[in-house]
Amino acid sequence: MLLGLVAAWEVAGRAGALDPLTWSRPSVIGLEAGRLVNETEFIWDVESSILNIAYGFSVGVAAGALVGATFSRAPTAIRGSLLGWLAAVQGIPFIVFYPVLLTVFGLTRMPIVSIVALVVFIPVTLSVAIGLSSISNEYLRLSRVLLLSRRQAILKIYLPAAVPLVFPGLRLGFSLALISTIGMEFIVASKGLGYRVAESYHAFAVEQMYAVIVWICAGAVVVNSLLSWIEGRLRQDAVTT
Numbered sequence: 001m002l003l004g005l006v007a008a009w010e011v012a013g014r015a016g017a018l019d020p021l022t023w024s025r026p027s028v029i030g031l032e033a034g035r036l037v038n039e040t041e042f043i044w045d046v047e048s049s050i051l052n053i054a055y056g057f058s059v060g061v062a063a064g065a066l067v068g069a070t071f072s073r074a075p076t077a078i079r080g081s082l083l084g085w086l087a088a089v090q091g092i093p094f095i096v097f098y099p100v101l102l103t104v105f106g107l108t109r110m111p112i113v114s115i116v117a118l119v120v121f122i123p124v125t126l127s128v129a130i131g132l133s134s135i136s137n138e139y140l141r142l143s144r145v146l147l148l149s150r151r152q153a154i155l156k157i158y159l160p161a162a163v164p165l166v167f168p169g170l171r172l173g174f175s176l177a178l179i180s181t182i183g184m185e186f187i188v189a190s191k192g193l194g195y196r197v198a199e200s201y202h203a204f205a206v207e208q209m210y211a212v213i214v215w216i217c218a219g220a221v222v223v224n225s226l227l228s229w230i231e232g233r234l235r236q237d238a239v240t241t
Helices: 002-014 026-036 040-072 076-089 094-105 110-133 137-145 150-187 193-202 206-240
Strands: none
Touching: 002 026, 026 206, 040 076, 040 110, 040 150, 040 193, 076 110, 094 110, 094 150, 110 150, 137 150, 150 193, 150 206, 193 206
């Protein structure tokens, strides 16, 4: 279906049915995407966005895993209240804190990284807390009866139970990290892929704008596929260990 839509887009563009100032043809976008790879400034923009996502995602995952593991050990009523409050907080548009973060960190990447870390932190915390707390007490007692070592208990009990819920949280966290980074760069940054999209839009460089969007989408697909592959391997290893 996707190939059919692209083909129809190309045909409509060549037939003059689409305004070239709004809809550049896929063939032109493809050529522009290839050209961008050899452009130094584009590589710098890619590097800037990758660092923003990597730093924010790493901090958000680390903090979320720690807090989620702590919440999972809390009494059921307290854990439910904490997770409910956290789920409600997830609806806050954290971008509104950018002026405050800008005052604290100045014109650095830290305001963007901080907001990315915040949006990643919540889904990771929720998924880890729910994943670990869903482990049946019977399995935990069984591990003690079988005298499993801590490593064996983690691999045979905690990991198989947590992976199905934790990794969707990681994938959601990455998607939110990407969206937040590109959105922040589009509005406030002076470099990055979001900034390049905004710059192309304002300069009416439609083919470049779409080419950058193509690269952003391609990167998202690759990373999500990698996370899915890692999840599958962990599930397989957990079963065979």
